[in-house]
Amino acid sequence: MTGLLVAIPPLLPLLAAGLALLVSRIRHAQRVISGVALGAVLVDAAVLLAVVDSQGAVVLRLGGYQPPAGITLVADRLSALMLLVSAVVTLVVMLYALGQRVTDHGRTATTSFHPVYLVLSAGVMLAYLTGDLFTLFVAFELMLTASYVLITRDVTADRVRAAMTYVITGLTSTLLLITLIALVYAATGTVNLADLGEKLAGVDPELRGALSLLFLTVIGIKAAIVPLHFWLPDSYPIAPAPITAVFAGLLTKVGVYALIRVQTAVFAHQDVWHVLLVAALITMLLGALGAVAQDDVNRMLSFLLVSHIGFMLFGLGLFSKAGLTGTILYALHHITVQAGLFLVLGLVARHTGATSLRRMPGGMARQRPWLAVLFAIGAVNLAGLPPLSGFLAKVTLLRGGAASDTEMGVVLAGAAVVTSFVTLYALARVWVIAFWGTGREGPPDADRSGGELSPVMTTACAVLIGAGVAMAAFAAPLSAVADRAATHVLDVTSYRSAVLGGEP
């Protein structure tokens, strides 16, 4: 019975995607199907989190093969937490996309949005649940191939180059991942994560270090770690707001999740890993400084996204319980707030017709007070001011850094504070230019919305921004779950015995 809970999140969206293709001619049928499928995944993820938190990891052995043979799906607290937050984001962003009519492809109805979006969600869910390296590769491919289609839909002359860059970069990291799988298989003869951990322990430490670095490079491209981030600020802003939001919220965080899972369960780092900490330092600072230089709000947010990946690497690089708890909290916080801010700025762009700060008419706070409130809460949350979820996550991270007893930990904690201030500055610039002031006439016919705020889209933004407030309100139970999740992730033997041992 609990096995079914693990099978639903990747399988149901895939089946729904096929069904949505079949019924594409019937009006509204696609919307109902994706709504029901993503809603069911959300309920399933909530139940799964409750089950996993009370009973420990749930393992599903597909086809009944005893691991390490066969495909294994594993849900522990970390997977379940990420699954729940991602399910919320996919559902909410889908509602927003319906409101914006991205799904309709301009004037004519289209068949492609819903199936592709469902495949993307299936890939994201599978990546959280997979128990072996090759299925992780398949999950990444499901997710990335769907994202290639979403980003190149309705592509125009000025965006086709950025779309190509996105596809080529994604494909290069995929080929490196296949290479890594081949190397790992040649060294150990297995791809099951739990089994790999045991077998790699007997391998030459230098080879193990090289494999670990290659995996960091692969994920570095996928999760946009500086200096491998160059493609992200060029390609994400070209897509419509909801698609950018789901990419920014989920795709990079799936990379971070994979990094956490593989570096702990497979490569079993025990001490502070300096390479990762240096990468975290550069990512935080360069991303934030890049954001300050930008003029286009979506590019600015993309640079902030890169910068805040650094926070998650910081906690992971410490390889301590406190640091990892901070990383998990930060990932949960960042998925919602980053997607929420992209959606809010999507609404701003929809009403002003501009994404460039130089062309923003200003005065949004007076004309659309609700939008201004949502942006303000999101911005303050991303910068990490108390009392919102960003503050909770950052305090946990800083504590982990201070408790690590290394100079690097303290340096990074300082850099994290600096980055937070630069983030606040970049977002305050948007606030002053776009929301403050008396407002002036924008370009004529800029408002593509018919004047009124769409209630569906505003609600979607409010849910994601409100999630940050809710996480802060329930900080105590959330921190406790994240703490237990981090303990389980670092306790590699319990993960191994959950997957390999026990009844078939």
Next chain:
Amino acid sequence: MPINLTLVVALAVLYGAGFYLLMQRSLMRVLLGIVLVGHGANLFLQAAGGPAGEPAKAGKGLDAVSDPLPQAMALTAIVITFAVTALLLALAYRSSVLLNDDEVQDDVEDRRLRQAPESEDEPASVISLREGDQ
């Protein structure tokens, strides 16, 4: 595990030529580079599976057959790289129709920001628009 020298040389050539082509400016070469590295990666999976042997069927001894798992993985990887290469080809065609050339350019927005004035001065178009308002 004994290493097959022919495979190693083939892999080195495929990866080397593939990544060299990936660095080129012409889109068609980049695409060919991806195809070459893709073949290299699939061949690498085969090499990782150990020495050649009988096809894996029931009734054969475990020592006689070759390892089927890397073959299954390579099949999956081939299908995926094939599909994405097809998508990339379609995109390259679209881009050559839209832009009439096949050079990969520097990022346009980056170049614009570099040339932008140091201060917060607005471009001429916005200033003229504002003057019109008054």
